[in-house]
Every structure is written in structure tokens, then in C-alpha cells.
Amino acid sequence: xxxxxxxxxxxxxxxxxxxxxxxxxxxxKGLILxxxxxxxxxxxxxxxxxxxxxxxxxxxxxxxxxxxLGTREITFEFAAESSDRMDRMAEIARxxxxxxxxxxxxHFVQYRDSTAPFGYDASHLVSTEAPYALYHxxxxxxxxxxxRIDLRTLLLRLMPRVDPSTKLEPGTRFLVTEQGLxxxxxxxxxxxxxxxxVCVAEWPEESALDDSPVRRWVMxxxxxxxxxxxxxxxxxxxxxxxxxxxxxxxxxxxxxxxxLRACPVFDPxxxxxxxxxxxxxxxxxxxxxxxxxxxxxxxxxxxxxxDAAVAVRTTQAAITQVPVxxxxxxxxxxxxxxxxxxxxxxxxxxxxxYALPRAVVAKxxxxxxxxxxxxxxxxxxxxxxxxxxFVEIHPNFYLPAGYRVTPALAxxxxxxxxxxxxxxxxFVGTDGQAWTVEERAFSTLESVLLEAPxxxxxxxxxxxxxxxxxxxxLKVVAVGPVPKxxxxxxxxxxx
Amino acid sequence: xxxxxxxxxxxxxQGVMAPLVLGGSLRPGRAIGTATARALGSVxxxxxxxxxxxxxxxxxxxxxxxxxxxxxxLGPPSAAEWVLAGALxxxxxxxxxxxxxxxxxxxxxxxxxxRRTVDSVGAPRSVRETVSRHAWFARLxxxxxxxxxxxxxSERRVFLGVDPPPRLQAWPGLRRVRVTRSSRRLxxxxxxxxxxxxxxxxxxxxxxxxxLTDLATCTRTxxxxxxxxxxxxxxxxxAGRTIGMRALARxxxxxxxxxxGRATRDALVxxxxxxxxxxxxxxxxxIAEALGHGGMAAGTPPTEEATFARGVGxxxxxxxxxxxxxxWSADDRRKLRGILATWSVTNTGVAALANxxxxxxxxILETRPETDGRER
Numbered sequence: 103x104x105x106x107x108x109x110x111x112x113x114x115x116x117x118x119x120x121x122x123x124x125x126x127x128x129x130x131k132g133l134i135l136x137x138x139x140x141x142x143x144x145x146x147x148x149x150x151x152x153x154x155x156x157x158x159x160x161x162x163x164x165x166x167x168x169x170x171l172g173t174r175e176i177t178f179e180f181a182a183e184s185s186d187r188m189d190r191m192a193e194i195a196r197x198x199x200x201x202x203x204x205x206x207x208x209h210f211v212q213y214r215d216s217t218a219p220f221g222y223d224a225s226h227l228v229s230t231e232a233p234y235a236l237y238h239x240x241x242x243x244x245x246x247x248x249x250r251i252d253l254r255t256l257l258l259r260l261m262p263r264v265d266p267s268t269k270l271e272p273g274t275r276f277l278v279t280e281q282g283l284x285x286x287x288x289x290x291x292x293x294x295x296x297x298x299x300v301c302v303a304e305w306p307e308e309s310a311l312d313d314s315p316v317r318r319w320v321m322x323x324x325x326x327x328x329x330x331x332x333x334x335x336x337x338x339x340x341x342x343x344x345x346x347x348x349x350x351x352x353x354x355x356x357x358x359x360x361x362l363r364a365c366p367v368f369d370p371x372x373x374x375x376x377x378x379x380x381x382x383x384x385x386x387x388x389x390x391x392x393x394x395x396x397x398x399x400x401x402x403x404x405x406x407x408x409d410a411a412v413a414v415r416t417t418q419a420a421i422t423q424v425p426v427x428x429x430x431x432x433x434x435x436x437x438x439x440x441x442x443x444x445x446x447x448x449x450x451x452x453x454x455x456y457a458l459p460r461a462v463v464a465k466x467x468x469x470x471x472x473x474x475x476x477x478x479x480x481x482x483x484x485x486x487x488x489x490x491x492f493v494e495i496h497p498n499f500y501l502p503a504g505y506r507v508t509p510a511l512a513x514x515x516x517x518x519x520x521x522x523x524x525x526x527x528x529f530v531g532t533d534g535q536a537w538t539v540e541e542r543a544f545s546t547l548e549s550v551l552l553e554a555p556x557x558x559x560x561x562x563x564x565x566x567x568x569x570x571x572x573x574x575x576l577k578v579v580a581v582g583p584v585p586k587x588x589x590x591x592x593x594x595x596x597x
Numbered sequence: 598x599x600x601x602x603x604x605x606x607x608x609x610x611q612g613v614m615a616p617l618v619l620g621g622s623l624r625p626g627r628a629i630g631t632a633t634a635r636a637l638g639s640v641x642x643x644x645x646x647x648x649x650x651x652x653x654x655x656x657x658x659x660x661x662x663x664x665x666x667x668x669x670x671l672g673p674p675s676a677a678e679w680v681l682a683g684a685l686x687x688x689x690x691x692x693x694x695x696x697x698x699x700x701x702x703x704x705x706x707x708x709x710x711x712r713r714t715v716d717s718v719g720a721p722r723s724v725r726e727t728v729s730r731h732a733w734f735a736r737l738x739x740x741x742x743x744x745x746x747x748x749x750x751s752e753r754r755v756f757l758g759v760d761p762p763p764r765l766q767a768w769p770g771l772r773r774v775r776v777t778r779s780s781r782r783l784x785x786x787x788x789x790x791x792x793x794x795x796x797x798x799x800x801x802x803x804x805x806x807x808x809l810t811d812l813a814t815c816t817r818t819x820x821x822x823x824x825x826x827x828x829x830x831x832x833x834x835x836a837g838r839t840i841g842m843r844a845l846a847r848x849x850x851x852x853x854x855x856x857x858g859r860a861t862r863d864a865l866v867x868x869x870x871x872x873x874x875x876x877x878x879x880x881x882x883x884i885a886e887a888l889g890h891g892g893m894a895a896g897t898p899p900t901e902e903a904t905f906a907r908g909v910g911x912x913x914x915x916x917x918x919x920x921x922x923x924x925w926s927a928d929d930r931r932k933l934r935g936i937l938a939t940w941s942v943t944n945t946g947v948a949a950l951a952n953x954x955x956x957x958x959x960x961i962l963e964t965r966p967e968t969d970g971r972e973r
Contacts, residue, residue: 571657572620576742576783578758579612581690582627584703587710 104211104222104237116224116237118206126185126214127221129205131161134178134191135236136200142176142251143260143359144198150364153190155253157183159366162253167234167245174248177234188213203236211237254367262356262378268344269335269354276343276351277321278375278384283339284319288398291321294330298323299392305384318384320373322392343375353378424509426519428534431506435493438503439482442529443475443489451475451488455551462486466547469539476529476539477547490532498527498541505532602636605629606679607644609637613689614674614682615650617736618657625689628707631714634683638676658732665809665843671729677718678733681806684714685737688799692783694757696790704790708799715802720827724836731809737800738814742786746777784819808837813844815860816852824864824875833874842881851903854882858906865909879910880917887914887936911937 107114107127114120114127122128136142142164149155155162161181168174182188182204192202192213203210204221208230214221224237232244279287281302288300299322304315326334334342335354343351349368352358356378368374375384443451455463466479466486477483483491492500496517501507507516507530522528526538608626616623629637643651655671662668674682690696691707721727745756747765749772754765766774781787784797801820804811808828815822831837845853857879864872886907899907914937918930925933 571736573780574616574620574736574740575622576689576740576758577622577624578693578695578742579624579626581693581696581700581703581707584628584700584706585630585632585710587706587713 103225103242104239105225106218107220107223114223116209116211119211122185124185125220127223128182128185130182131205132180132182132188132191133203133210134195134200135203136176136178139176141198141200142178145178145194145200146360148194148197150361154364156366164251166248166251168248169243169245209235212239257360257365258383260359261380262352262358262376265357266355268357271344274345275323275326277323277334278341279319280339281317287340288395289400291395292399296323296327298395300395301390301392303386350374352376426534427508428505428530428532429508431504435503437493438484438491439480439494440476440478440492440500441483441486441489443477445474447488448475454488463548467544468547468550469543471539473537478544492529500529502532605633606637609682609686610644610646613686615654618654623740625686628690629683629686630710634680634714635717637679637683643673661735662728662732665840666728671732678730680714680718684711687711691791692786692789692796694788697788701790708791708795712799715799715806718806720830727809727831730807734807734810738817740783741780744779744781749774809844812841815856816848822856822860824860824872829871829874832878838878841878851899854903854906855900858902861909862905876909876913879906880913883907883910883914883937884933887933
């Protein structure tokens with residue numbers, strides 16, 4: 103039987119049991135005793151829901167135990183590491199009906215719970231050669247190992263549950279088709295411009311009646327079009343799989359009871375197809391090199407005629423260049439963003455400047471040339487009713503408003519035909535003549551609009567510090583002769 | 598001996614009177630004497646100085662006067678002001694360090710002449726004249742002398758009130774020249790050819806001739822403030838008391854109370870009836886403090902004299918409040934009486950005094966003056 107460990111207790115009876123930094127009794131191993139295999143699956147499912155088995159797998163050992171009474175139980179044994187991991191496992195064990203133990207080699211005592219926050223210690227150890235001696239507050243039992251349980255085998259034997267939602271999950275799909283259906287499926291995917299890879303895998307004969315290995319086409323489709331989902335799920339001979347973990351795929355429409363991403367027991371270089379409906383998993387130990395689907399596109403050979411018609415001679419192609427013409431257009435023009443103000447209109451523009459709104463002045467840019475002033479404004483130039491308007495048909499390429507170019511070419515082709523560098527702004531006149539203005543010649547209108555006002559420098563006059571009072575400094579000056587008191591009194595009397 | 602009165606007046610104005618108002622170098626010259634000073638009184642007008650200087654001096658005087666009273670014109674120096682300026686001139690020259698070695702007798706004569714000159718001047722005859730004198734001599738105690746010590750690698754020389762020659766300050770780095778300047782106030786000057794107490798006495802007499810200046814500098818260390826007859830006469834009038842209150846309001850309250858308390862106690866001991874204007878002034882200060890206008894600085898324990906001044910003022914204020922001419926409403930009277938009663942001299946102020954002096958003062962205070970609050 104076990105007894106509770108008291109606070110500050112340091113001496114323990116159970117070999118391999120010690121107190122960690124928190125004072126909790128902890129051995130090198132943790133052990134979960136489960137009554138049946140389904141509880142073990144529940145334990146794995148619950149644990150892998152939020153945690154990975156990556157750190158547990160190296161020390162994991164699952165055994166089917168047999169007691170002296172003949173009862174069989176399952177153990178889930180792992181490296182305890184710390185009381186945090188043990189606490190986590192013990193909580194999940196309680197959830198699935200298991201009991202958590204801790205120990206080092208053979209003797210395992212009950213792990214701590216709410217009634218014994220520092221754990222338990224076995225007061226009397228059982229003398230046994232059995233590999234497991236478990237001490238619980240309600241029982242003490244020894245167990246022999248009947249057989250070991252391999253995690254990978256267990257996962258492969260578990261049948262995926264029906265879960266139609268996996269059919270709608272985005273991502274890569276694996277299609278496995280029977281041999282006769284493979285080429286047709288590949289051609290269908292190629293015709294439909296679906297990207298993917300394909301290989302052919304062989305499995306041993308399924309029965310003694312088969313005289314050749316079973317071949318299936320395996321296709322990996324990174325992006326299966328949504329319209330094909332129904333096809334791959336309902337067509338007999340085609341099985342669709344959804345990746346569950348590197349090296350493992352589960353049939354679409356099913357979900358494995360254990361989160362396979364948390365179980366690093368499958369080789370990423372291999373491929374395991376977990377099938378629903380009780381089918382055996384298909385396993386490819388080494389995936390063959392996969393070829394692009396387009397490789398398998400159907401081709402036909404020309405059966406008639408020569409191998410090739412060889413040219414006798416080559417000549418230069420005839421030049422068909424025609425000049426660009428600018429012709430009036432019947433289409434209603436809009437979005438005029440530039441104007442050319444002729445030199446004779448500049449005085450009028452100066453007067454107009456006083457009436458322009460602030461927003462127009464702020465956005466307009468102007469360049470002065472010998473042809474006049476080119477004014478551009480991305481917000482529209484209609485508020486400046488002067489000059490000839492231009493429409494920008496291509497970046498930095500302007501045509502007169504109400505005109506178009508013939509031949510009818512795309513704007514970028516027309517702009518490219520002029521061959522102006524990007525730093526030049528091209529204005530095409532109504533006569534087809536083009537002018538270019540340097541982009542940097544354009545300045546904001548508000549910065550050039552005002553003439554420099556004349557100003558007269560005024561010198562600030564020093565303000566007398568009338569309120570400050572200077573110190574009174576007594577200077578020593580020669581006294582000179584001092585009147586005698588008598589003389590001064592006489593003078594006073596006389597005065 | 599210089600006899601041209603106009604020339605002396607010009608020199609006195611430019612050397613003493615104008616700098617005393619405007620600041621700058623104050624340069625007293627040859628001794629003036631009582632007779633000449635009195636003769637200056639006959640000038641009673643502005644000397645022939647450039648108009649700009651006169652305008653600046655008058656503006657500064659008006660500005661000084663307007664700190665206390667709204668006045669626009671103070672006029673030229675009066676006869677008494679010329680005489681007082683001459684006396685001040687001689688007093689300053691009696692403290693000339695050049696006389697301290699071989700001319701101690703001359704210095705003694707000069708201070709005696711200055712005293713005689715001051716005594717020849719009467720008290721101001723009106724508040725306007727008081728303000729005018731104050732406008733001339735308000736900065737009297739601000740006069741300082743700069744003494745310069747020049748030391749170099751081999752020698753050290755002291756220059757009292759004169760600028761050291763530039764040649765002694767040449768090549769400061771090479772000669773390791775070091776110049777130290779220190780400012781000394783008027784009564785801190787040294788060496789003196791005369792007895793220092795004599796100079797303090799003359800200065801006190803001088804201040805007694807310009808009562809507003811006397812009151813406005815009552816917190817000075819020397820000469821200690823006493824209630825001179827001219828000062829009492831000033832605060833005996835309604836206008837003079839108002840101006841005096843304004844002048845005192847520009848000083849630290851605790852120091853003012855201490856100075857007034859000390860002077861009032863002495864005045865009460867000497868002559869109870871003559872000191873009644875001082876009691877009225879203290880009474881008004883106590884009422885003002887009770888109403889929250891000014892008062893002792895918080896956090897500084899009041900001195901014995903300050904407590905006495907407030908207690909005496911409170912007692913006098915209580916008599917005023919109960920008097921028939923009191924203009925206070927019944928509510929105000931009751932409120933003030935409640936505050937002043939706790940300050941009254943019967944509770945606190947005199948308790949700190951010696952028993953015999955306390956009895957004497959209480960007897961004096963209980964004696965009702967014959968002409969309290971008289972106007973002049």
C-alpha cells in the first residue's frame with residue numbers, strides 16, 4: 103500500500119523515487135495503466151489533440167500486461183522528465199479512465215493527485231521478479247509483459263472514421279487509380295490543364311490467383327479544381343487521399359482518430375495510404391520518382407509526307423511601315439489632363455491665375471517652352487479654360503483632345519513607335535508632329551506662379567531698456583580743499 | 598575754492614543727482630560745504646544740462662514715484678533737494694579712501710559739514726514734496742563702490758573705486774594677470790577716514806529728511822529704522838499713510854513687521870502720543886492682513902518685534918473698529934474683530950517682553966491718544 107508524502111519529507115522507501123525541485127515524488131519514468139486498448143487510443147487521441155508525441159516517442163513503450171489473476175491491462179510508459187509532463191499525462195489519464203504511476207525500474211507508485219499533492223510512497227515493497235510492481239492506494243499488483251504494442255502498427259490498424267468535411271479541405275490531393283483507369287485519368291487531367299505529378303506503384307498479388315503484381319497510378323495534385331471533386335470521390339477505381347502528415351495520407355471523407363501530425367513514426371520518404379471502410383492501408387516504402395502529368399500527354403505521329411520541307415533560300419521581309427496620322431475622332435473626349443498655352447495667350451493666363459482655385463494651383467505642373475506653356479494636372483485641366491487640350495493615352499504620351507491615331511493601334515504600341523525615352527513627355531499635335539518635353543522641366547504651378555516680391559530690408563532699432571535700472575557705482579574722485587567748519591559757519595551766518 | 602554756484606550745481610547734478618536716479622558712475626567732486634549747499638538751494642531749478650539728460654532723469658523720477666502714487670510731473674529740484682544733494686555729496690566724499698591716510702581731519706570736517714547741512718533742511722511740507730524727495734534719493738542705499746584687485750606674477754595692487762590702468766592688465770597670459778572685482782555697499786566701505794558710526798548717524802539724519810525713502814527702506818540693516826518726526830508726520834496723514842502702505846507692500850512682510858515693531862516699541866516708550874500715527878499704520882496693516890491682503894510669510898516663525906507689531910496693530914485696529922468713525926459694516930466688524938482679537942497685543946505680542954516693559958507698554962497702549970487719526 104502507499105502512504106502520502108508529507109511536506110518536507112525527504113526519506114522515501116520506493117527505490118528510484120525522489121523529490122524534484124517542487125517537492126513532488128518523481129521517478130525516471132511515468133506509467134499510465136489503462137484497462138483496454140480503446141482507452142489507449144483515447145489517451146493518444148486526447149494527448150495529440152494539443153501536444154506532440156515527438157518528445158515521448160524515443161522513450162515510449164506500450165505493453166499488454168497480464169496480472170497473476172489473469173487480467174490484462176495496457177501500460178503506456180514514457181520518460182517522466184518533469185512533474186509538468188507527468189501532471190499533463192496524469193490529467194489525461196484520469197480523463198480516459200487510466201491511472202498514472204511513477205517509478206524508475208520495477209516499482210511504480212501512484213502519481214500525485216489532489217489528496218496527496220506531493221505524491222505517494224510505498225510503505226511495503228513487494229518482493230517480486232515481475233517486470234512491473236504497481237502500488238496504488240487501493241491495490242498493489244505485479245504484472246508480467248504479455249506482448250509489446252508498436253505505435254506505428256497500432257496507428258495503421260486503427261480504422262479512420264467517417265468525416266465528410268475532409269473532402270472540402272483545401273490543399274494537395276493524392277489520387278490512386280487502378281491500372282486500367284490511370285492513363286485515362288492522366289489524359290483527363292492534362293486536358294484540363296491540371297498541374298501534378300504521377301508515378302506507378304506495385305503491390306504484391308492480392309491472392310494466389312493473381313499472376314502479376316497489382317499496379318496503381320499514384321497522382322499528386324497540388325491544386326485540384328473544385329469542379330473535379332465530385333469526379334474523384336465518386337468514380338469507381340479512383341481513390342482520393344488527403345495528406346495527414348509527412349508520409350501519411352488518409353482517404354478523403356475519413357479522418358484518423360489520432361492526430362497523425364503529432365506522431366512522428368512515419369518515414370517522410372515513404373507513403374502510407376490509410377483507407378476508409380476497413381480497407382488495408384497501402385504502403386509505399388520508397389516513393390518512385392514522380393513525373394509531371396504533362397509528360398503523359400497523348401501525342402500522335404504523322405504517318406504521311408516527307409520528314410521535313412527544307413527552304414530553298416531566305417530573303418529580307420518586306421517593310422510595311424506607314425506614318426502615324428492624327429485625325430479627328432467622333433468619340434466624345436474626356437479626361438483632358440494637359441493643355442498647351444500659346445505664347446500669345448500667356449498674358450491671359452497670368453490674369454487667369456488670380457481666379458484659379460487653390461486645389462488646381464496645387465496640383466498643376468507647368469513647363470515653359472518655345473511653343474508655349476505646357477500645363478499638366480492629373481485632376482483634370484478643364485478648370486483652366488485656355489490653350490489646346492491634350493489627353494494622356496499612355497503614360498507621358500499625349501494626343502490632342504478629340505483626335506485619335508491612325509492606323510488604329512494600341513496606345514502602348516503608338517507610344518513605343520515614337521521611341522521617346524521615359525524621361526520625356528510626348529505631345530502630338532493635330533498635324534501629327536510630336537514635341538517632347540523633359541519630365542523634370544515641369545514644376546508645380548504654385549512654385550512658379552508668383553513673381554519674387556520686392557522687399558526692403560529694415561533695420562530693427564534697439565529698444566531702450568527704460569525699465570531696467572543701472573547700478574549706481576561710486577567712483578573715487580579727488581576731494582580737493584575742504585572748507586573749515588568755522589569759515590563755513592561764518593559763510594552760513596553771512597549767507 | 599569754487600564759488601560759481603551754477604557751476605557747482607551743474608557738477609552736482611551731473612556727478613551725483615543724475616546718477617543717483619539713472620544709475621551709472623556717481624562721481625562726487627570737490628567738497629561743497631554747508632554754505633555753498635544752502636546757496637545751491639537758491640537755484641531751485643534745473644542746471645544747464647542737455648535736455649536729453651534732464652528728460653531721462655525726470656522720466657526715471659516719475660517712474661519711481663509712480664510705483665507709489667499716480668503722478669505725472671515732479672518738477673525741478675527744490676531748494677531742500679539741492680541742499681540734501683550737497684549734503685550727500687559731502688557725506689560720500691568723507692568716505693573717500695584717499696582721505697584715510699593723511700587727511701583724516703579733512704574727512705572729519707566733511708562729515709561734520711554734511712551733518713550740519715542735513716540738519717539745516719526741514720521736513721517736507723507736503724506729501725508731494727515727500728514724493729519728490731523720494732524720487733531723488735530712493736536709491737541712496739543702492740550706492741556701491743567697486744574695488745578692484747589686480748595681481749600679476751610679481752605684484753598685487755588694489756584700486757578702490759577707480760578703474761585699474763590698462764597697462765597693468767596687459768599680456769594677461771604671459772604676466773599671469775588676475776583681476777578680482779568686489780562691490781561694497783555704502784556703509785561697508787573701507788578704509789574710512791572717519792568713524793563709521795558717524796557716517797551711519799549722518800545717513801540716518803539724511804533719511805529722516807526724506808521720510809518716504811526712510812519708510813520704503815525700513816528693512817535696512819543700517820541705519821536702523823526709527824520713527825523720525827518727519828516719517829510720523831507723513832503717516833499721520835491719510836495720503837501719506839496710503840503711500841507709506843504701498844511702499845511697505847513692496848518689502849517682505851515679516852521684515853517690515855520686525856522693523857516697524859522695533860521702531861514702534863521704542864517710539865511708544867519715548868512718547869506715546871507722538872507714536873500714535875505709527876499705531877494707526879500698524880492698525881491698517883493688521884486689518885489688511887486680516888482681510889487676506891499680505892501678511893507674514895508662511896513657514897517662517899515671526900520674530901518678537903514682528904509679533905509685537907502685529908499685536909499692537911491688532912489692538913489699535915480693534916479700537917478703530919469700535920470707534921464712532923468706523924466705516925465698516927456690522928458683519929465686517931464682527932469678522933475682523935474675531936481675527937484681530939486673537940492677534941491683539943494683550944494675548945501674544947507683549948507676552949514675550951520683559952515684565953516691567955510689558956506693564957509699561959500695556960499702560961501706554963491703554964492710554965487713549967488725544968488726537969488719533971488727525972489729518973495734516
